[in-house]
Every structure is written in C-alpha cells, then in structure tokens.
Amino acid sequence: xxxxxxxxxxxxxxxxxxxxxxxxxxxxxxxxxxxxxxxxxxxxxxxxxxxxxxxxxxxxxxxxxxxxxxxxxxxxxxxxxxxxxxxxxxxxxxxxxxxxxxxxxxxxxxxxxxxxxxxxxxxxxxxxxxxxxxxxxxxxxxxxxxxxxxxxxxxxxxxxxxxxxxxxxxxxxxxxxxxxxxxxxxxxxxxxxxxxxxxxxxxxxxxxxxxxxxxxxxxxxxxxxxxxxxxxxxxxxxxxxxxxxxxxxxxxxxxxxxxxxxxxxxxxxxxxxxxxxx
Amino acid sequence: xxxxxxxxxxxxxxxxxxxxxxxxxxxxxxxxxxxxxxxxxxxxxxxxxxxxxxxxxxxxxxxxxxxxxxxxxxxxxxxxxxxxxxxxxxxxxxxxxxxxxxxxxxxxxxxxxxxxxxxxxxxxxxxxxxxxxxxxxxxxxxxxxxxxxxxxxxxxxxxxxxxxxxxxxxxxxxxxxxxxxxxxxxxxxxxxxxxxx
Numbered sequence: 044x045x046x047x048x049x050x051x052x053x054x055x056x057x058x059x060x061x062x063x064x065x066x067x068x069x070x071x072x073x074x075x076x077x078x079x080x081x082x083x084x085x086x087x088x089x090x091x092x093x094x095x096x097x098x099x100x101x102x103x104x105x106x107x108x109x110x111x112x113x114x115x116x117x118x119x120x121x122x123x124x125x126x127x128x129x130x131x132x133x134x135x136x137x138x139x140x141x142x143x144x145x146x147x148x149x150x151x152x153x154x155x156x157x158x159x160x161x162x163x164x165x166x167x168x169x170x171x172x173x174x175x176x177x178x179x180x181x182x183x184x185x186x187x188x189x190x191x192x193x194x195x196x197x198x199x200x201x202x203x204x205x206x207x208x209x210x211x212x213x214x215x216x217x218x219x220x221x222x223x224x225x226x227x228x229x230x231x232x233x234x235x236x237x238x239x240x241x242x243x244x245x246x247x248x249x250x251x252x253x254x255x256x257x258x259x260x261x262x263x264x265x266x267x268x269x270x271x272x273x274x275x276x277x278x279x280x281x282x283x284x285x286x287x288x289x290x291x292x293x294x295x296x297x298x299x300x301x302x303x304x305x306x307x308x309x310x311x312x313x314x315x316x317x318x319x320x321x
Numbered sequence: 322x323x324x325x326x327x328x329x330x331x332x333x334x335x336x337x338x339x340x341x342x343x344x345x346x347x348x349x350x351x352x353x354x355x356x357x358x359x360x361x362x363x364x365x366x367x368x369x370x371x372x373x374x375x376x377x378x379x380x381x382x383x384x385x386x387x388x389x390x391x392x393x394x395x396x397x398x399x400x401x402x403x404x405x406x407x408x409x410x411x412x413x414x415x416x417x418x419x420x421x422x423x424x425x426x427x428x429x430x431x432x433x434x435x436x437x438x439x440x441x442x443x444x445x446x447x448x449x450x451x452x453x454x455x456x457x458x459x460x461x462x463x464x465x466x467x468x469x470x471x472x473x474x475x476x477x478x479x480x481x482x483x484x485x486x487x488x489x490x491x492x493x494x495x496x497x498x499x500x501x502x503x504x505x506x507x508x509x510x511x512x513x514x515x516x517x518x
Contacts, residue, residue, distance in 0.1 A: 046364050049477055050470045054368075060469070061462045068458045075513060102512055115486055117476040120428070131454035135379035146454040150441045153457060153465040157439070160469025165476045174480040183424070189345055190512045192424035196431055197504045206433045206489050208354060208475040209425065210468045212453070212461065213438035214446050215392060215406055216362055218355035221414030225347040226422040227505065231326050235335040248334040256329035257337075264325060271418060274322070295342075298322055301418045302347040 044173040052164040060160050063087060067152035071125030071145040074185035077104045080123040081182055084155055088180055091163050092170070100198035104184040105191055107200050110166040111177030115205040118179040119162055122186040123155035149187065150212025157210065179204060189226075224273065224299035231257065232280075237290040247288030251281055254292045261296070273299040342514070344505025346426040347418070349496045353489040354435025354475065355412055361474030362409035362437070362467075369405060369463045376460055377443040378404035380452050387445025405463075406444040430502040433493040435475060439468040 053060070063083060072080050081104040085095050088108035099105040129146030130139040140146075147153075162180040169178060181200060185191040195201065233254055238247025261274055268274075276296040282289025323339050330337035381387070381404050389397040392406070392413055400406045428434050441461030446452045479486050 046361070046474055046477070049473050050365055053466055053469045053473065057368075057466060060466065061459075064462055064465055065458060100512075115480065117479045118432075119472045119476065120425075126449060129449070129451065129454050131451040133455050133458035133460075135376065135383055135455065137383075137451050146451075147457045148449045148451070148454050150448075150453060150457050150461055153441050153461045153468075157465040157468035158472055160466060161472025161476065164469065164473035165480070168473075168477055169480070174477055176480040178476060178480075185512065186424060189343060189422065189424050193343065193345060193427045193504065193506055194510075194512050196427050196502075197506055201428060201431050204432050206354065206435070206479050206486060207428060208358065208435040208437075208472050208479075209428075210437045210439055210472060212441035212457075212464065213391075213448070214440050214442045214444050215400075215413070215438055216367070216409040216440050216464070216467070217438055218358040218362075218412045219348075219414055219436040219438065220350045220352055220355045220412035221417040221419055222348045222350055223419040223421050223423060223426060225345060225426060225505075227344040228342045229322065230340045230342055232338045232340070233330060233333070233335045234338075235333065250333075250335050252333035253329045253335040253337060256332050257326050260325035260329055261322070264322075271420075273420065296322060299420075299422055 044168065049164050049168055052167050053160045056160065056163065060156055063159065064152050064156035067123055067155060068147050071147050073127050073145050074124045074188040074190065075102065075104060077124050077184050080155070081106060081184065084121060084123060084159060084182055087159060088162070091166060093166065093180065099200050100194040102184060102191065102194060104182070105195055106182040108162070108180040108182070109177060111169050113176050116177045116179060116203055117165070118181055118204045118207045119158045120181045120183045120207060120209040121155035121158040122151045122183055124151055124185055124187050126187055151186065153212050154210065222301065224271065225302045226297055226299045229296045230293060231296055232291070232293045235288065235290055238288045240286045240288050244288060249288045250292035251289045254278055254281065254294050257294065269300065271301050341507050343510065345422045345424050346430045346502070346505065348423065348426045348436070349429040349493065351433050351435055351489055351492055353485065353492050354433060357475045357478050357485055358435050358437045358471055359409065359411060361471045364474060365467055365470035367407045367463060367467045369407060373460045373463055374404055380455055381443035381445065384443070384445055384452060389445055400444045403444050405440055407440050430497065433489040437471060439464040439471070441465065
C-alpha cells in the first residue's frame with residue numbers, strides 16, 4: 044500500500060469530515076461541558092468500528108476509542124473544547140453570532156476532526172491487513188483549562204499506548220521540536236481576624252495584608268530564580284469592605300519553569316531560592 | 322513560593338493554606354517523530370480552494386500588526402505576503418523552550434509524542450482571536466484534512482516501520498533519563514473544580 048492510498052481514505056470522506064467539523068464549530072462548548080461535541084466524535088468512531096470507552100478518569104467528556112487487539116498501539120489525540128466569550132461569525136469582520144457566547148478561537152473543532160480523519164485512515168489500513176497493530180483516538184477534553192490529559196494519564200488511559208502523534212491549529216505547517224514550561228498552580232488562602240478598621244484595628248489581623256506581603260515576597264523572589272521562570276498571580280478575594288479588616292483573602296498563583304535540567308521537575312521547586320549562604 | 326506564603330502569614334499574624342490545584346509538565350520533544358511528521362507533510366497535499374484563499378486574504382487584512390516571529394527570519398517576508406502560508410517548514414522551535422504550558426507536556430512524559438502544527442488560519446493569525454474563530458468554519462478544513470493525512474501517515478509509519486518506533490522510544494527514554502513522571506495533580510483533585518473557579 045502506498046501513502047497516497049492512505050490519504051485517499053481521507054479525501055473520500057472529505058464531505059463528511061467537513062460536516063463533523065462544522066457541527067462542532069456551530070455548537071461551541073467550553074471545557075468539561077463538551078457533551079454534544081464528545082458525543083459526535085464518539086458516535087463517528089463507533090460507527091467506523093472503534094470500541095469506545097466514555098467517562099474516562101471521571102470526566103464525562105473524556106473518552107478512548109480503540110481499534111485492533113495487536114501491538115504496537117499507536118494513538119492520536121483530539122481536543123474539542125471552545126473558549127468562552129469568543130462567538131464570531133465566519134466573516135472577515137468582527138461580528139459575534141451571539142455576543143458573550145463561546146467560540147472556537149483555538150480551532151479545536153478542526154483539531155478533533157482532523158485527528159478523527161487520521162485515526163480512521165489508519166484503522167482502515169489495519170482492517171485491510173496493510174498494517175499490524177492497533178490505533179487509539181484519545182478524546183481529551185478541557186485543554187483550555189489545562190486539565191483533561193493529566194487526569195486521563197493518572198487514570199491509565201495512555202498506559203498501553205506505544206507512541207502518539209498529535210497536532211494543533213496554527214498558521215504554519217511544521218513539526219514541533221521544542222519544549223515549553225512546566226507549571227504548578229496554587230490557591231493561597233489567608234485567614235485573619237476581622238475588626239472595625241477605624242475603631243479597633245489593633246484587634247484585627249488582616250488576611251489582605253498576608254496577600255500583599257506574599258505578592259511583595261514574590262516580586263523579590265523574581266531576581267533569584269532562573270531567567271525562564273515565570274510567576275504570575277491574581278487576587279481572587281481581597282476582602283469585602285474597606286472599613287472592615289478582612290478575615291479572608293486569597294490569591295491564585297502560577298509558577299512556570301523549564302523542566303529539562305531538573306531531577307524532579309517541579310516548577311515551584313525551581314522557583315524556591317536557595318537558602319542564603321552565610 | 323510556599324516559604325514566602327508562610328513568611329507572609331507570620332508577618333501579618335494570619336494563617337495561610339496553600340493548595341496546589343493543578344500542574345503540567347514541560348514537553349519532552351521527540352525528533353524521530355518530528356522528522357516522520359515532516360516527511361509526511363511533503364507527501365500530503367494541502368487542498369485549499371480559490372474561495373478559501375480569497376476569504377483568507379480578506380480575513381488577514383483585518384489583522385492588527387500581525388507577527389511572523391513564528392517562522393525563521395528568511396521566510397518572514399513570504400509569510401507577510403501570503404494569505405495562507407502553506408509550505409511545510411522545518412521545526413522552527415528546535416532547541417527552544419516556549420513560554421507556554423500544555424497538558425500535552427504530561428503526555429510526552431508518558432509516551433513518545435510527536436507534535437505538529439497545521440495552517441488552519443491566515444498567516445500571522447494569533448490563537449484566541451476572532452479571526453481564528455472566523456477561519457474555523459470552512460477555511461480551516463483544508464488544514465484539517467492535511468493534518469489528518471499527516472497523523473495517518475506518521476501512525477502508519479510507526480505500525481509498519483519497526484525502526485521508527487524503536488528510535489522514537491529510545492529517544493523518549495534518553496530524554497526522560499532516570500526522572501520518573503509523578504502526577505502533578507493533588508490526590509483529591511477534581512477536574513470540575515477547575516472550571517467552577
């Protein structure tokens with residue numbers, strides 16, 4: 044069999060594949076709510092003869108579709124979540140279909156369907172006896188909140204897969220040979236004691252002070268971490284009213300760092316400055 | 322960061338609780354798979370119609386000061402002049418650590434992972450832009466079919482060429498070295514909490 048035979052399987056399904064992608068585009072669903080999108084892709088794979096396991100890793104919209112019983116097992120991944128607030132018509136001017144509603148600003152309707160095309164072509168090659176092994180399509184939801192795959196890995200969804208080839212929409216056609224930053228995300232909650240901010244501030248302990256001191260501490264820390272390290276935060280709770288010493292205050296903090304040179308690849312460990320030398 | 326939080330609590334006389342909500346690994350690249358992907362890009366055609374090309378030109382005209390930094394300097398003029406930049410190019414990011422994070426990083430620590438990008442959007446279009454949404458309905462389906470072929474081609478190569486799989490696996494093991502993947506997720510992590518916040 045030649046490569047062109049494999050490609051012709053995809054050309055032969057062009058109208059149908061385009062329709063699947065368009066259906067996903069017309070009904071953009073955000074992270075973990077991609078119920079219709081996941082169902083559309085699952086049904087397509089089931090109809091093609093794949094065995095589909097839904098609800099992987101306790102996520103309704105995560106799934107693994109498999110064809111074949113033999114080794115090796117090769118896989119591809121499909122994302123299909125949309126972005127909130129990105130509704131836009133297929134026009135060359137800014138015009139939301141419905142303002143404030145989601146839209147496929149990261150092209151995941153194309154991502155999920157392109158990978159579907161790839162998985163189907165390989166399945167047919169196996170079916171014809173042109174290749175030996177199995178093919179899996181890993182339906183990986185919630186990429187935009189950075190969740191799906193990590194949970195699926197922990198649940199063992201990738202355990203028997205020997206290699207994965209995946210892609211992402213962009214404006215170039217190119218393989219990736221680079222790396223990116225690892226990240227740890229934290230919620231940091233301070234609890235103090237409330238008091239009237241004018242009459243008896245001495246009786247209070249401000250949780251917001253804790254937040255501000257941590258922010259200040261992080262700013263000082265920046266000088267003593269590797270150049271590539273990124274630390275960012277927002278205040279998610281800064282108290283309720285200025286005349287009340289805040290009892291509760293909270294931040295969300297993200298720490299990013301390269302993992303390449305670490306023995307234990309934890310970004311927050313990379314961002315911990317060495318103890319002062321005496 | 323945890324030490325700084327403890328210090329801040331001590332200074333302000335408050336209590337602090339630091340909870341890791343999620344985490345992701347950096348990507349371990351795989352050049353063996355990237356090279357297979359690159360070869361398949363040359364074999365697969367990019368089925369762009371005239372209508373798609375002219376819509377791409379209209380859409381590109383709405384981009385505000387697009388950046389072509391994603392391609393090597395010698396190709397930037399060409400990218401700036403093209404509505405769609407469909408010529409496959411070699412990995413522009415070799416040896417670089419991009420300032421982003423992805424849950425594909427975790428995949429790459431568990432299995433050899435080949436990654437590529439396909440031109441679904443007009444040249445210079447940033448992700449998460451309204452132009453990317455507009456391109457996704459019809460224009461982007463050319464790249465989608467192209468990407469499907471590249472995925473199929475590389476997976477087929479892996480099934481039929483034992484050497485490629487062995488090479489990709491050896492590279493994966495070598496890059497990982499003696500570092501073990503430990504899930505960055507807290508034990509009681511609930512994915513649904515991520516979207517409720």
